[in-house]
Amino acid sequence: MTEVIALETKTEMSIQNTKKILEKYPKDKRYTLAILQDIQRNYDYIPKEAIWEVSNYIESPLSEVYTIATFYKALSLKPKGKYVIKVCNGTACHIRGSDKVLDAIKSSLNIQPGETSEDGLFSIEIVNCVGACALAPVMVINDKYYGNMTKDKVHQVLDEIRRSQNE
Amino acid sequence: MSSQRQILVCCGTGCLANNSYEVYLKFKDLISNKEIQIKPIIKPTGCNGLCEKGPVVKILPDNISYFKVKAEDVEEIIEETIVKGKIIDRLLYFDTNTKNKITDHKNATFYKNQHKIAIRNIGEIDPSKIEDYIERDGYAALKKVLFTMKPEEVLEQVDKSNLRGRGGGGFPTGLKWKTCAKYNHYPKYVICNGDEGDPGAFMDRSIMEGDPNTVIEGMIICAYAIGANQGYLYIRDEYELARKNMQIAINSAREYGYLGKNILGRGLNFDLEIVRGGGAFVCGESSALMASIQGKVGEPRAKYIRSVERGLWDQPTILNNVETWANIPPIISYGPDWFKEIGIKNNFGTKVFSLVGKVKNTGLVEVPMGSSLRSLVFEIGGGVIKDKKFKAVQTGGPSGGCIPKEHLDISLDFDSLNEIGSMMGSGGVIVMDENTCMVEVARYYMEFLSEESCGKCTTCREGIKLMLDILTNITKGNGKEEDLDLLLGICDTVEKGSLCGLGQTAPNPVRTTIKFFRDEYLEHINNHKCPAGVCKNLTSYQINSEACIGCGICKKKCPVDAITGENKKLHVIHQDICITCGECYENCPTNAIEIGGGIFES
Ligand SMILES: Cc1cc2nc3c(=O)[nH]c(=O)nc-3n(C[C@H](O)[C@H](O)[C@H](O)COP(=O)(O)O)c2cc1C
Numbered sequence: 001m002t003e004v005i006a007l008e009t010k011t012e013m014s015i016q017n018t019k020k021i022l023e024k025y026p027k028d029k030r031y032t033l034a035i036l037q038d039i040q041r042n043y044d045y046i047p048k049e050a051i052w053e054v055s056n057y058i059e060s061p062l063s064e065v066y067t068i069a070t071f072y073k074a075l076s077l078k079p080k081g082k083y084v085i086k087v088c089n090g091t092a093c094h095i096r097g098s099d100k101v102l103d104a105i106k107s108s109l110n111i112q113p114g115e116t117s118e119d120g121l122f123s124i125e126i127v128n129c130v131g132a133c134a135l136a137p138v139m140v141i142n143d144k145y146y147g148n149m150t151k152d153k154v155h156q157v158l159d160e161i162r163r164s165q166n167e
Numbered sequence: 168m169s170s171q172r173q174i175l176v177c178c179g180t181g182c183l184a185n186n187s188y189e190v191y192l193k194f195k196d197l198i199s200n201k202e203i204q205i206k207p208i209i210k211p212t213g214c215n216g217l218c219e220k221g222p223v224v225k226i227l228p229d230n231i232s233y234f235k236v237k238a239e240d241v242e243e244i245i246e247e248t249i250v251k252g253k254i255i256d257r258l259l260y261f262d263t264n265t266k267n268k269i270t271d272h273k274n275a276t277f278y279k280n281q282h283k284i285a286i287r288n289i290g291e292i293d294p295s296k297i298e299d300y301i302e303r304d305g306y307a308a309l310k311k312v313l314f315t316m317k318p319e320e321v322l323e324q325v326d327k328s329n330l331r332g333r334g335g336g337g338f339p340t341g342l343k344w345k346t347c348a349k350y351n352h353y354p355k356y357v358i359c360n361g362d363e364g365d366p367g368a369f370m371d372r373s374i375m376e377g378d379p380n381t382v383i384e385g386m387i388i389c390a391y392a393i394g395a396n397q398g399y400l401y402i403r404d405e406y407e408l409a410r411k412n413m414q415i416a417i418n419s420a421r422e423y424g425y426l427g428k429n430i431l432g433r434g435l436n437f438d439l440e441i442v443r444g445g446g447a448f449v450c451g452e453s454s455a456l457m458a459s460i461q462g463k464v465g466e467p468r469a470k471y472i473r474s475v476e477r478g479l480w481d482q483p484t485i486l487n488n489v490e491t492w493a494n495i496p497p498i499i500s501y502g503p504d505w506f507k508e509i510g511i512k513n514n515f516g517t518k519v520f521s522l523v524g525k526v527k528n529t530g531l532v533e534v535p536m537g538s539s540l541r542s543l544v545f546e547i548g549g550g551v552i553k554d555k556k557f558k559a560v561q562t563g564g565p566s567g568g569c570i571p572k573e574h575l576d577i578s579l580d581f582d583s584l585n586e587i588g589s590m591m592g593s594g595g596v597i598v599m600d601e602n603t604c605m606v607e608v609a610r611y612y613m614e615f616l617s618e619e620s621c622g623k624c625t626t627c628r629e630g631i632k633l634m635l636d637i638l639t640n641i642t643k644g645n646g647k648e649e650d651l652d653l654l655l656g657i658c659d660t661v662e663k664g665s666l667c668g669l670g671q672t673a674p675n676p677v678r679t680t681i682k683f684f685r686d687e688y689l690e691h692i693n694n695h696k697c698p699a700g701v702c703k704n705l706t707s708y709q710i711n712s713e714a715c716i717g718c719g720i721c722k723k724k725c726p727v728d729a730i731t732g733e734n735k736k737l738h739v740i741h742q743d744i745c746i747t748c749g750e751c752y753e754n755c756p757t758n759a760i761e762i763g764g765g766i767f768e769s
């Protein structure tokens with residue numbers, strides 16, 4: 001029962017917040033992507049209700065907003081973990097062993113890329129080049145860059161995050 | 168120049184990843200609490216290029232550069248170098264070519280052979296201070312243009328310089344501007360392509376983060392030349408710091424009267440807006456990028472009518488790459504003749520390359536066009552990591568090809584790279600060694616492109632997927648010799664049937680690897696062996712009995728206990744347990760581990 005209530009309040013909250021985001025922008029189709037990105041930043045994903053609201057606000061068919069929400073990789077329709085681990089698989093990282101970094105993360109968290117751990121703490125994503133190629137292989141956790149990654153460093157970083165959670 | 172000391176702390180993305188911001192804060196903190204007669208100025212700068220050895224700290228006017236500086240080193244630097252003027256040996260740059268320690272980084276082989284135009288200010292200025300840019304002749308070109316030149320003269324100068332677009336295709340910038348200027352159809356737009364999608368390239372990021380004003384200045388000059396009042400900077404989703412620094416620069420430029428209404432009192436109205444990219448590779452393509460700015464999905468369109476005539480919102484539009492923009496102010500300031508003294512015929516000026524992969528000195532370098540690939544990799548780059556065998560260089564991102572060692576002397580310019588079946592692209596140079604599998608590299612690019620194809624053209628959507636399937640099969644040991652011809656056939660179809668550059672150039676990685684590394688394909692297909700030891704199904708490891716000294720490192724490193732052997736005696740790998748992870752191969756001190764072919768239970 002508590003879970004249901006929690007979900008409901010989250011939805012209500014989302015309606016208010018989305019409104020606030022929408023108000024910042026003129027009612028113009030041009031801003032669809034920018035609005036969705038703000039929503040994404042706010043919730044870490046695009047809730048279903050938000051797509052409705054954006055569509056109403058900019059007077060664009062629902063299908064069009066949905067197309068944009070699914071076309072751009074920066075947007076996600078699924079909720080993500082508190083810590084989003086982006087493993088770079090750009091060419092520079094790929095040939096310097098990004099697969100080993102990914103394996104270490106997968107085995108430590110027991111989830112696959114695109115999934116979120118059961119405690120909601122971590123998700124893994126594979127991305128193509130984060131622009132720090134000189135330090136390959138690279139991973140990024142919530143905008144912090146980690147260069148020259150090794151298996152051991154992965155475990156160190158993840159352990160640190162887990163520890164900070166328990167404190 | 169003031170005689171006041173300056174401490175420049177590199178805060179480019181690479182150095183930030185190595186905690187350079189902590190170093191910066193520590194300097195600020197310690198210096199402010201210390202009694203020094205003349206306090207040094209401490210500045211965060213953009214990327215110095217040699218990211219591998221970051222964080223980089225430079226002390227001026229002494230010209231002392233320290234590398235791999237940690238927050239713990241800061242106190243010592245202040246006590247020894249700032250107070251006593253002594254150099255700390257430990258933090259100096261070690262030149263792998265000359266085997267010397269170097270005090271002033273400018274004398275290092277990595278920097279000495281460079282010629283900086285586009286990245287001239289990066290690492291020297293605080294990007295958030297427009298005053299720093301102005302002190303180094305920033306906005307002088309704009310003043311020259313607004314006060315002494317007619318728009319036609321600007322067009323003429325850019326055209327005469329023969330500057331070619333640095334975004335990949337190498338289209339003549341002057342011609343583009345001149346064509347756009349001819350249309351009397353207003354409003355017109357100016358766009359900066361900061362989407363930088365090629366994996367392995369990060370020069371545009373570095374410029375936007377480290378010297379945002381040069382891009383802005385270039386765009387204002389273009390606006391004046393073609394008659395535009397509004398511009399957009401389309402910046403990649405991942406580049407948060409670039410957007411931040413660019414926004415700061417736009418705001419300062421407005422305050423100084425370089426942007427906005429009646430710029431410098433000369434009647435020009437022009438302003439800029441940042442658009443955040445959505446994280447789609449194809450949006451780097453010009454027409455897709457414009458669609459994206461308009462709030463649509465980023466799908467390219469057929470270009471019967473070019474965007475100089477009808478681009479953004481169907482209005483005449485100039486789109487140039489970040490690095491192209493950064494070249495405009497110096498060309499205007501010093502003139503086309505100066506520019507044409509650098510580089511080679513039809514390819515004047517310089518190009519910024521991101522030197523990455525299996526090379527010792529990874530980072531950003533700017534060299535004259537026409538420099539040889541060999542000098543880039545072996546002089547500036549210092550050669551291959553661990554002195555392994557050089558195999559190939561990949562240029563041009565997913566649109567480019569792989570260049571083998573027989574062609575190491577190739578001149579780095581648009582035309583030579585096209586001729587060999589590769590491309591300049593945005594300037595990524597990815598060095599590959601004996602442990603990089605060329606079949607897997609081709610497979611990698613097809614995977615990349617199949618994910619990034621927008622799906623509009625059937626040949627691109629299905630053809631790339633088909634190539635990916637075939638290549639994956641080969642890497643798994645299920646390839647057939649006929650596959651090579653099949654692949655080349657699909658290459659032709661995809662090239663001819665696709666609308667935009669993504670599909671048209673997608674065959675390049677496949678074609679060049681088949682052309683230059685056919686033997687490696689055949690090893691996979693006929694002998695079930697991946698000579699690089701990358702394709703797991705086609706790899707096994709054995710220990711060479713003569714080279715093994717029985718040190719036991721491999722045994723310790725093996726994650727599945729597949730290696731046995733006594734101290735100082737020959738060790739053995741048990742193939743039934745081995746998962747071919749390669750840990751033993753990477754760590755053996757005497758290179759006693761050999762790569763063999765895949766082991767199949769027949
Ligand atoms: C699939 C694809 C991706 C591209 N990505 C980029 C990019 O990330 N950055 C860029 O400057 N140009 C990119 N381009 C090239 C642009 O279409 C355009 O030619 C270029 O930005 C023009 O600027 P320039 O003349 O200054 O080079 C891409 C082209 C294609 C076909």
Ligand code: FES
Pocket residue numbers: 088089090091092093094128129130131132133134136137138366367368
């Ligand atoms: S390839 Fe990984 S950061 Fe560029």
